[in-house]
Amino acid sequence: MSEVNESLTPMLKSFTNELVVALINLDLHPPQSPLVQDNLNQLIWDLRAIFSAGFASPLCVQLIGGQIRIEGESMVGPSLQAGRLLQLAKDRDIVELSFDREVQKGELLRFIDLLSSDNEKEAFHPSVLPRALSSNGIEHITVTLRGQIPGDSSSSSHGDPAMQDYQALADVLQENHVAAFRGENLELDRAAGVVEQALAHMGESPSDLMALANYDDIDSFTVGHSVRVALLALQVASATGATEDELLRVGTAALMHDIGKSRIPQEILFKQGPLDQDEWAIMMEHPRLGAEILLEQDKIDPRAIGAAFCHHMTPGDRGYPQPALPFEPSGISKLVRVCDVFEALTSVRPYKGAMTPVEAFVVMHREEGGFDPDWLNFFEQIIGIYPLGTRLKMESGEEAVVTAHGPTISQPQVRLLLDPQGKPLPASADQIIIVGEEAEGRKFCIKEITSGQRPETDEEAIIDQAISTPQHPCI
Numbered sequence: 001m002s003e004v005n006e007s008l009t010p011m012l013k014s015f016t017n018e019l020v021v022a023l024i025n026l027d028l029h030p031p032q033s034p035l036v037q038d039n040l041n042q043l044i045w046d047l048r049a050i051f052s053a054g055f056a057s058p059l060c061v062q063l064i065g066g067q068i069r070i071e072g073e074s075m076v077g078p079s080l081q082a083g084r085l086l087q088l089a090k091d092r093d094i095v096e097l098s099f100d101r102e103v104q105k106g107e108l109l110r111f112i113d114l115l116s117s118d119n120e121k122e123a124f125h126p127s128v129l130p131r132a133l134s135s136n137g138i139e140h141i142t143v144t145l146r147g148q149i150p151g152d153s154s155s156s157s158h159g160d161p162a163m164q165d166y167q168a169l170a171d172v173l174q175e176n177h178v179a180a181f182r183g184e185n186l187e188l189d190r191a192a193g194v195v196e197q198a199l200a201h202m203g204e205s206p207s208d209l210m211a212l213a214n215y216d217d218i219d220s221f222t223v224g225h226s227v228r229v230a231l232l233a234l235q236v237a238s239a240t241g242a243t244e245d246e247l248l249r250v251g252t253a254a255l256m257h258d259i260g261k262s263r264i265p266q267e268i269l270f271k272q273g274p275l276d277q278d279e280w281a282i283m284m285e286h287p288r289l290g291a292e293i294l295l296e297q298d299k300i301d302p303r304a305i306g307a308a309f310c311h312h313m314t315p316g317d318r319g320y321p322q323p324a325l326p327f328e329p330s331g332i333s334k335l336v337r338v339c340d341v342f343e344a345l346t347s348v349r350p351y352k353g354a355m356t357p358v359e360a361f362v363v364m365h366r367e368e369g370g371f372d373p374d375w376l377n378f379f380e381q382i383i384g385i386y387p388l389g390t391r392l393k394m395e396s397g398e399e400a401v402v403t404a405h406g407p408t409i410s411q412p413q414v415r416l417l418l419d420p421q422g423k424p425l426p427a428s429a430d431q432i433i434i435v436g437e438e439a440e441g442r443k444f445c446i447k448e449i450t451s452g453q454r455p456e457t458d459e460e461a462i463i464d465q466a467i468s469t470p471q472h473p474c475i
């Protein structure tokens with residue numbers, strides 16, 4: 001298989017992202033809604049751009065091994081929230097979708113509809129598939145089923161366990177957001193189950209899930225944000241010596257903290273620009289809406305309701321909602337508030353780049369009365385300035401990922417991933433080192449954090465902007 005030209009990667013990633021989001025949006029909105037139409041337009045635009053940039057038609061998207069791949073290259077970011085697409089493919093024995101340069105918007109819509117309809121599952125049986133596609137007017141999308149590729153070994157390929165656990169978190173959250181949007185019951189037991197799975201994974205390999213979180217920038221319904229908040233909260237809560245039962249409660253509350261956003265209109269939720277006063281008033285309803293949604297459930301931990309309701313409250317009373325009587329949020333709520341803002345500041349949004357953890361801590365400490373000081377200080381101590389999973393560039397040119405804390409705050413343990421020329425280092429070599437300590441006659445020093453796209457503006461300007469718009473972090 002040929003390697004994907006590097007300049008094409010962002011376009012391929014955008015196309016696969018849109019495919020994942022289109023499936024979600026079509027679940028919630030009629031085909032003619034602006035959101036679905038925007039998705040379809042973007043898919044077509046991406047396809048045209050990919051072929052114009054020299055990619056030979058058709059574009060073959062593999063759905064195997066629990067990941068989306070193109071030309072064998074894993075689309076890690078889009079795969080993280082593609083649990084539904086991958087499950088649909090698995091249930092229908094689909095291993096590859098091919099889109100040729102003539103594909104049209106209506107055809108894409110009919111195909112996504114056919115793929116996601118439970119009643120049409122039989123259409124993907126090999127004996128009827130060609131007829132089902134042509135009777136739906138689908139001529140420029142080809143579906144390859146398991147066993148139709150010579151030497152196909154996809155049935156035996158197992159997914160990456162960290163990817164599976166991350167997808168499970170994203171998937172359960174996505175489904176709960178859809179259920180809340182429709183006014184249906186949430187699946188809170190399932191949410192607790194995937195949190196338990198994630199906890200077990202973090203116990204064995206603490207940095208894996210956080211490393212994947214750095215790739216997740218789809219953020220349908222702010223799913224990526226909530227998963228990252230849950231992982232941060234679990235990491236910090238684990239360091240308090242909390243019992244497993246308490247950790248499950250923390251993780252589930254953190255995962256569901258923004259469930260109220262499922263009832264905020266998506267044109268406000270995903271507006272590419274500053275919200276006006278009226279839009280802010282609607283956005284600021286999400287803690288109350290979240291608490292209401294959770295209160296409607298049969299079995300719910302009151303602390304999860306508290307986290308949804310209180311995660312924008314501040315000790316200095318500048319947050320929201322403003323309670324009518326003096327009110328002390330629970331420890332979980334205070335922790336979720338710290339994780340929520342830290343995650344928002346250190347991740348990429350359509351309107352901003354990512355801050356480094358140090359910049360985020362500066363901003364958070366400057367906001368007097370913005371956070372519970374004990375939780376903020378403890379969080380800072382546990383997460384550190386090089387959080388687990390952070391991608392780094394070394395002075396000598398290698399790329400690495402933080403796998404554990406080291407002897408000092410500025411000396412994390414890292415795994416070297418790429419050599420100075422950007423080539424993967426052989427898996428057999430021992431690539432775990434402590435920054436600043438001698439290893440095989442060399443000392444590695446950190447040049448910069450590469451997780452997230454760094455903004456081009458100067459750091460002072462970013463910090464000032466963040467302080468002057470304190471409501472922004474939660475969008």
Ligand SMILES: [Fe+2]
Pocket residue numbers: 257258286311312474
């Ligand atoms: Fe929020």
